[in-house]
Amino acid sequence: MPGTPRYAKSPVRDEETYRKKLAITQGYFRPDWSVLDRFS
Numbered sequence: 001m002p003g004t005p006r007y008a009k010s011p012v013r014d015e016e017t018y019r020k021k022l023a024i025t026q027g028y029f030r031p032d033w034s035v036l037d038r039f040s
Contacts, residue, residue, distance in 0.1 A: 012018045029035065
């Protein structure tokens with residue numbers, strides 16, 4: 001299994017946009033769902 005992806009090693013360039021997109025993505029999930037992390 002590969003290590004940390006390249007994009008994860010770089011800082012977020014636009015923090016405000018990142019937070020907005022994160023909130024949108026989190027809106028798709030329900031609290032009772034489990035999410036698997038393929039890099040664990």
